[in-house]
Amino acid sequence: MIRDAINSDKFSVLNFCKDTFSWGDYIQDVWDYWLSEGNLLLVEKQYPVGMCHAFFSKNQIWIEGIRIKSNFRRQGLASELIKHVESLAKEKQILFSFMLVDTKNSSSISMAKSLNYHIFQTWNFYSLFSQINNNHKIQFGTVLNYTQIPHYVKSWRWLALDEETLLSLYKQNKIIFSDNSGDISTAILTDSEHFDKTLIVTLFSGSQDNTLDIISYIQNYGAEKNYQKIQILTKEKLFFLNTLEHKTTFNLMQKFLH
Ligand SMILES: CC(C)(COP(=O)(O)OP(=O)(O)OC[C@H]1O[C@@H](n2cnc3c(N)ncnc32)[C@H](O)[C@@H]1OP(=O)(O)O)[C@@H](O)C(=O)NCCC(=O)NCCS
Secondary structure, three states, X not given: OEEEXXXXXXXXXXXXXXXXXXXXXXXXXXXHHHHHHOOEEEEEEOXXXXXXXXXXXXXXXXXXXXXXXXXXXXXXXXXXXHHHHHHHXXXXXXXXXXXXXXXXXXXXXXXHHHOOOEEEEEEEEEEEOOOOOOOOOOEEOOOOOOOOOOEEEEOOEEEEOOHHHHHHHHHOOOEEEEOXXXXXXXXXXXXXXXXXXXXXXXXXXXXXXXXXXXXXXXXXXXXXXXXXXXXXXXXXOOOOOOOEEEEEEEEEEEEEOO
């Protein structure tokens, strides 16, 4: 009933993933990429009626794109898919499973809780307009303490921020910070692997002044490098700015796999 997806499943899966949310869905944009990464799983009843993708990294699995065709919901199919992924993770001695759920998606939060996931953290998603702005005094460097900050966002996956990753991001000048006044603010800049010209920023916001400094730099960087979209993910609620739009709030759900 559960199997790996193949390319010819694309049409039937995308057919039931067209209108998942009020704004549509994004599965059509990531299907090819997820298929090439592997662990794109389907649940089928003569034909595919559900999907999810699992991304295995060092110490965790990331479960994304859980979709069940509407007339097949509440039959335990999403739960079966997730339990299947968890069993694959346990075979690899992986200890943690994560998924990201919109705080307004009550059915998905209920489902995650019914599978013993808990709300690990809550993250805000902002979009920022790029703008030439030379008024910033940021610095490059690794002031982040990865033992206190367990994750950064890469292509909408919250991945472990270990020493090796930190060093590699640092060498690419992808870690910036501002400590001009008050608590330090830091950000990690990454390119989306799925969407062209999309900058994804994980922001750890300290004082308002320092965060404003970082935002000025990012706006300028976005304008100079011709980014079409700048997406900021941060645990903090940010202040009002004309060029900053709060889009959604997400729960990062976690489960310890015994
Ligand atoms: C969320 C979704 C994946 C759940 O799939 P599903 O196959 O219906 O879920 P399950 O049957 O495994 O549900 C397991 C439990 O979750 C909870 N649950 C699932 N849907 C629920 C709903 N609409 N309302 C309340 N609780 C719900 C229930 O506790 C349920 O157990 P029960 O049916 O015995 O009461 C499905 O509704 C869906 O595809 N939604 C649109 C896409 C989406 O939101 N994906 C998740 C993005 S993170």
